[in-house]
Amino acid sequence: MEIAYRPIRIALLGAGSVGSQVARLLIENRDELAQRVGADLELVGIAVRNLDSARNGNLPKALLTLDAEALIKAADIVIELIGGIEPAKSYITLALNSGADVITANKALIAAHGTELFDLAEQLGAQLYFEAAVGGAIPIIRPLRESLAGDKVNKVMGIVNGTTNFILDRMASTGASFEDALAEAQQLGYAEADPTADVEGYDAASKAAILASLAFHTEMPVENVYREGISQVTALQIETAREAGYSVKLLAICERVPAIDGQPEGIVARVHPTLIPDDHPLAAVRGAYNAVFIEAESAGRLMFYGAGAGGPETASAVLGDLVGAAKRHLAGGPGIADSVHANLDILPVQAISTRFQITLQVNDLPGVLASVATVFAQHGVSVETVDQNAAGENTGALLTIMTHEAGEGELEAVVEDLRGNAAVQKVNSVIRVEGI
Amino acid sequence: MEIAYRPIRIALLGAGSVGSQVARLLIENRDELAQRVGADLELVGIAVRNLDSARNGNLPKALLTLDAEALIKAADIVIELIGGIEPAKSYITLALNSGADVITANKALIAAHGTELFDLAEQLGAQLYFEAAVGGAIPIIRPLRESLAGDKVNKVMGIVNGTTNFILDRMASTGASFEDALAEAQQLGYAEADPTADVEGYDAASKAAILASLAFHTEMPVENVYREGISQVTALQIETAREAGYSVKLLAICERVPAIDGQPEGIVARVHPTLIPDDHPLAAVRGAYNAVFIEAESAGRLMFYGAGAGGPETASAVLGDLVGAAKRHLAGGPGIADSVHANLDILPVQAISTRFQITLQVNDLPGVLASVATVFAQHGVSVETVDQNAAGENTGALLTIMTHEAGEGELEAVVEDLRGNAAVQKVNSVIRVEGI
Numbered sequence: 053m054e055i056a057y058r059p060i061r062i063a064l065l066g067a068g069s070v071g072s073q074v075a076r077l078l079i080e081n082r083d084e085l086a087q088r089v090g091a092d093l094e095l096v097g098i099a100v101r102n103l104d105s106a107r108n109g110n111l112p113k114a115l116l117t118l119d120a121e122a123l124i125k126a127a128d129i130v131i132e133l134i135g136g137i138e139p140a141k142s143y144i145t146l147a148l149n150s151g152a153d154v155i156t157a158n159k160a161l162i163a164a165h166g167t168e169l170f171d172l173a174e175q176l177g178a179q180l181y182f183e184a185a186v187g188g189a190i191p192i193i194r195p196l197r198e199s200l201a202g203d204k205v206n207k208v209m210g211i212v213n214g215t216t217n218f219i220l221d222r223m224a225s226t227g228a229s230f231e232d233a234l235a236e237a238q239q240l241g242y243a244e245a246d247p248t249a250d251v252e253g254y255d256a257a258s259k260a261a262i263l264a265s266l267a268f269h270t271e272m273p274v275e276n277v278y279r280e281g282i283s284q285v286t287a288l289q290i291e292t293a294r295e296a297g298y299s300v301k302l303l304a305i306c307e308r309v310p311a312i313d314g315q316p317e318g319i320v321a322r323v324h325p326t327l328i329p330d331d332h333p334l335a336a337v338r339g340a341y342n343a344v345f346i347e348a349e350s351a352g353r354l355m356f357y358g359a360g361a362g363g364p365e366t367a368s369a370v371l372g373d374l375v376g377a378a379k380r381h382l383a384g385g386p387g388i389a390d391s392v393h394a395n396l397d398i399l400p401v402q403a404i405s406t407r408f409q410i411t412l413q414v415n416d417l418p419g420v421l422a423s424v425a426t427v428f429a430q431h432g433v434s435v436e437t438v439d440q441n442a443a444g445e446n447t448g449a450l451l452t453i454m455t456h457e458a459g460e461g462e463l464e465a466v467v468e469d470l471r472g473n474a475a476v477q478k479v480n481s482v483i484r485v486e487g488i
Numbered sequence: 489m490e491i492a493y494r495p496i497r498i499a500l501l502g503a504g505s506v507g508s509q510v511a512r513l514l515i516e517n518r519d520e521l522a523q524r525v526g527a528d529l530e531l532v533g534i535a536v537r538n539l540d541s542a543r544n545g546n547l548p549k550a551l552l553t554l555d556a557e558a559l560i561k562a563a564d565i566v567i568e569l570i571g572g573i574e575p576a577k578s579y580i581t582l583a584l585n586s587g588a589d590v591i592t593a594n595k596a597l598i599a600a601h602g603t604e605l606f607d608l609a610e611q612l613g614a615q616l617y618f619e620a621a622v623g624g625a626i627p628i629i630r631p632l633r634e635s636l637a638g639d640k641v642n643k644v645m646g647i648v649n650g651t652t653n654f655i656l657d658r659m660a661s662t663g664a665s666f667e668d669a670l671a672e673a674q675q676l677g678y679a680e681a682d683p684t685a686d687v688e689g690y691d692a693a694s695k696a697a698i699l700a701s702l703a704f705h706t707e708m709p710v711e712n713v714y715r716e717g718i719s720q721v722t723a724l725q726i727e728t729a730r731e732a733g734y735s736v737k738l739l740a741i742c743e744r745v746p747a748i749d750g751q752p753e754g755i756v757a758r759v760h761p762t763l764i765p766d767d768h769p770l771a772a773v774r775g776a777y778n779a780v781f782i783e784a785e786s787a788g789r790l791m792f793y794g795a796g797a798g799g800p801e802t803a804s805a806v807l808g809d810l811v812g813a814a815k816r817h818l819a820g821g822p823g824i825a826d827s828v829h830a831n832l833d834i835l836p837v838q839a840i841s842t843r844f845q846i847t848l849q850v851n852d853l854p855g856v857l858a859s860v861a862t863v864f865a866q867h868g869v870s871v872e873t874v875d876q877n878a879a880g881e882n883t884g885a886l887l888t889i890m891t892h893e894a895g896e897g898e899l900e901a902v903v904e905d906l907r908g909n910a911a912v913q914k915v916n917s918v919i920r921v922e923g924i
Contacts (some may be wrong), residue, residue: 073786077786084640085638087830088637088705088829107581139825156742183635189788189790190628191627191631191635193636194627194631194634195627197809198627198630198808199619199627200804200808201515201524201807201808201811201812202806202807202809202810203804203807203808204520204787269524304908311879333772336769336772348804349804350509350801350802350803350804350807351625351794351800351804351805352626352794352795352798352800352801353795354793355791355792355794356790356791356792356793357769357790357792357793358787358788358789358790358791359788359789359790362788364785364786364788365787365788367786368636368638368639368784368786368788369635369784371637371786372635372636372637372638373638374638375634375637376634376637393524403919441683451706
C-alpha cells in the first residue's frame with residue numbers, strides 16, 4: 053500500500069503496564085502499522101505524572117510530558133490509559149472537543165459515564181473506542197456491537213475478572229481456603245494489595261454494565277447491577293459443587309426478562325458466585341483467563357475466550373482500536389455508532405428465576421428431611437435433588453439441595469424459615485446455578 | 489432514533505436453508521432493524537431457480553423472482569446465498585458493478601476468487617462482506633480483520649467443519665467406526681448424501697485459505713492448502729489417543745514460519761486429523777460446534793466458539809453484515825478494507841515441524857523395540873515416549889510412539905523405513921500433534 057497521507061498524530065495518556073506496551077508496539081511496529089493503515093502512526097507524546105518514574109525507563113525520554121492537555125490538543129487520536137474517573141474523564145472530554153478520536157481501556161469510566169461521553173462524541177462527529185475495557189485482549193465489544201447487530205441477544209454470561217477466576221480455580225484444584233488462594237494471587241501479581249474491587253465484584257459489575265448496555269441497546273447504570281463477591285465462598289462449598297459435577301465461577305450475567313403479568317419486557321444484570329455444570333464451555337475457563345458466553349436468538353450459543361488482562365494482551369485490543377480509528381481518520385466517514393433505542397426497563401434481581409443449590413447442616417434425626425422439605429413446599433419452591441452426607445465437623449448431617457427454577461423472593465423466604473427451623477443447625481451456603 | 493432516510497433496498501439471491509431464514513428475519517424484525525440502522529431495510533425480492541419449490545412455501549410469493557439480474561440492478565445491497573462458483577460469481581460481479589454492496593456466505597467462492605472480487609469492490613468503492621463464510625454464526629472474520637489489526641497473528645487453528653467434528657466426536661464417545669458414525673451423521677442431516685467435501689477436508693481447506701489470507705495479510709490460494717480428510721481415521725486410533733490423553737480433531741491450521749537457513753519468512757496452511765491434548769480449549773468443542781483458536785504476539789491465546797452451520801445461525805452472521813453495510817450506506821464513507829500488503833511466501837507443508845504419534849503393529853520379540861528406535865534415530869527424529877500394549881487382533885504388540893518436533897520429510901523417511909522393517913507387521917497410523 054502506498055503511504056501518501058501525512059502522519060496521524062497519536063497521544064498516549066499513561067505509561068503503566070498497558071500504556072508502556074502500547075508505546076513499545078507503536079515504536080517497534082511502526083512500519084508494519086503504516087502498511088496496514090496507509091499512513092504513518094506517529095506517537096507524538098506520552099503524558100505521565102512523574103518524568104522520573106522507573107516504569108518509564110524503557111520509553112524514549114523525549115516523548116514524555118507532564119502537560120497532558122497540550123499533548124491532547126496536538127493529537128488526531130488520543131489513547132487514554134490512566135484509569136479511574138478523573139482526570140481521565142476531563143481528558144477524554146477535552147480530546148473529543150478538540151476534534152480527536154479517543155481510545156480507552158477504562159471500564160470504570162465507561163460504566164459510570166459512558167452514555168454521556170458517547171453522546172458528546174456523536175454530537176462532535178468523533179469516535180470513542182473501548183474494546184480493551186472488557187475482556188482485555190478478547191474481541192467482545194466489536195462482535196456484540198457489529199457481528200450480532202442483526203440478531204437478538206437473550207443472555208450474556210461472562211467470566212470477566214481474571215483475579216477471581218484464578219482464586220476460585222486455585223481453591224478448586226488445591227482445596228485452599230479463599231484467604232490462602234487470595235494470598236497466592238497477591239504473591240503472583242494477579243491480585244492487588246487491596247483486592248476489594250476484584251473480589252467483591254465491583255470490577256465485574258462495571259463490565260456487566262457495559263455488556264448489558266451493548267447487548268440490549270439500553271443504558272445500564274452500574275448502580276443497578278446486583279453484586280455479590282467471592283469472599284464468602286468456602287472450600288467446602290467448592291468441594292460440594294465438584295462432587296455434584298459443578299464448578300463455582302464468578303459470573304457477570306445480563307439477561308432479557310420477557311414481559312409477564314403486566315410487567316413489561318426488561319433486563320437484569322447481576323454479578324455473583326454461580327454454579328455451572330462441568331460440561332458447560334465456561335467451566336473449562338481456567339486460571340486468570342476470561343470468557344464471555346452469549347445466547348442469541350438466531351446465532352445460538354457463542355463463546356469468546358482469551359486473556360482478560362495483562363499489559364501486552366490489553367495493548368493488542370488498544371492497537372486494534374487504533375488501526376480502526378486511523379483508517380476512519382484517513383478515509384473520513386463515520387465509525388461505529390451505538391444507540392440505546394431499545395430503552396428496556398431495568399429490573400431488580402428479584403425479577404429473575406433461577407435454580408439454587410443450598411447446603412445445610414442439620415440434626416441427623418428421623419423427620420428432619422420431611423421438616424426441611426416442608427419449608428421449601430410452603431414457599432412454592434420445587435426441590436430437584438437432595439443429597440445427604442455425614443457432616444465432617446459437627447454431629448449431624450450435611451444436606452445439599454438443588455431446586456428447580458425459583459424466584460429470588462421465594463428463595464429468600466425459604467432461607468429465612470430454614471434459619472429458624474429447630475432441625476437446622478446452620479445454612480452453610482446458598483448459590484445460584486446457571487448453564488443447565 | 490429517527491427514521492428519515494428512504495428505504496434501503498435489499499436483494500436476496502437464494503432461498504435455501506440460510507436464505508429463507510434471512511428473509512424471515514428481515515420480514516419479522518423489520519421495525520427493530522430499522523431502529524438499529526436508522527433506515528428501513530426493504531426486502532425487494534428473492535431470486536430463486538423455481539417459483540414452485542416447496543422450500544419457498546413460507547416466503548411471500550410476491551417477492552419471488554426468476555430474474556436475478558433485474559433484481560440485482562434494483563438493489564442497494566445484494567445478499568448472495570446461492571453457493572458454488574457460478575452463477576454466484578457473475579451475480580456478485582454484476583452487483584458490484586451496479587454500485588451495490590454485497591454480502592455473501594460463499595466460502596468456496598471467496599477461497600477461490602476472493603482477491604479478484606475484493607479488488608473489484610475496492611476499485612468501485614463498494615464493499616464485500618463475508619462473515620458467514622467461515623464459522624457460521626461465530627464472529628471470526630471481523631475480529632481477525634479489525635480487532636487484531638494492530639497485532640501479529642502467529643497461528644490459527646480451527647475446527648471449521650461441523651460434519652467432521654460430529655463424526656469424530658461420535659467415534660470417540662461410542663467407539664463407532666468412521667463408516668457407522670458417517671451413516672449416523674447422514675441420518676441426522678449433519679452430512680450430505682455425498683459427504684466428500686466435508687470428510688475429505690475440501691470444505692475445511694476453503695476456510696483455511698480464507699483464514700490464512702486474513703491472518704497474514706497474504707493471498708493464500710486454496711490449491712496451496714495441504715489437505716487430508718478423516719476417512720482413514722480408525723476407532724482404534726481414537727481409542728489409543730484417548731488413553732494417552734488426546735482427542736482427534738480435523739483442524740485447519742495456518743501458521744507463520746520464521747525465516748531460517750536463507751528461507752524467507754513464510755506461511756503454511758494445512759488441514760488434517762490432529763491430536764490435541766484434552767486440556768486444550770479446542771478439545772472441549774463437541775458435536776457439530778466449531779471453534780477458531782488464535783495465537784497472536786500480544787493478545788496471546790484467543791478462542792471463538794459457536795455453531796458453525798445451520799440456517800438461523802448463519803443467517804445471524806449475514807444480518808450482522810447487513811446492519812454494518814446498511815449503516816455504511818446511510819452515512820457514506822468507507823467500510824472495511826483489507827490489504828495483502830505483507831505478501832509472505834507460501835511454503836509447502838514440508839516447511840513446518842510438528843510432533844507425530846505413530847502406532848505400529850510389531851512382532852512381540854526381544855530386540856524389536858531397539859530395531860524400531862534405530863529407524864527413528866537414523867533419520868534424526870527424537871522419540872519422546874513409547875508405549876507397548878499386547879495387540880488385539882494379531883499375535884504381536886502395538887507400539888504407540890510420540891515424537892518430539894520433527895520435519896515432515898524426516899518423518900516420511902522414518903515411516904517408509906518402518907514399512908520395510910522385518911519386525912514391523914503394519915504401520916497402523918501416523919498423526920500430527922498440536923497444542924502442547
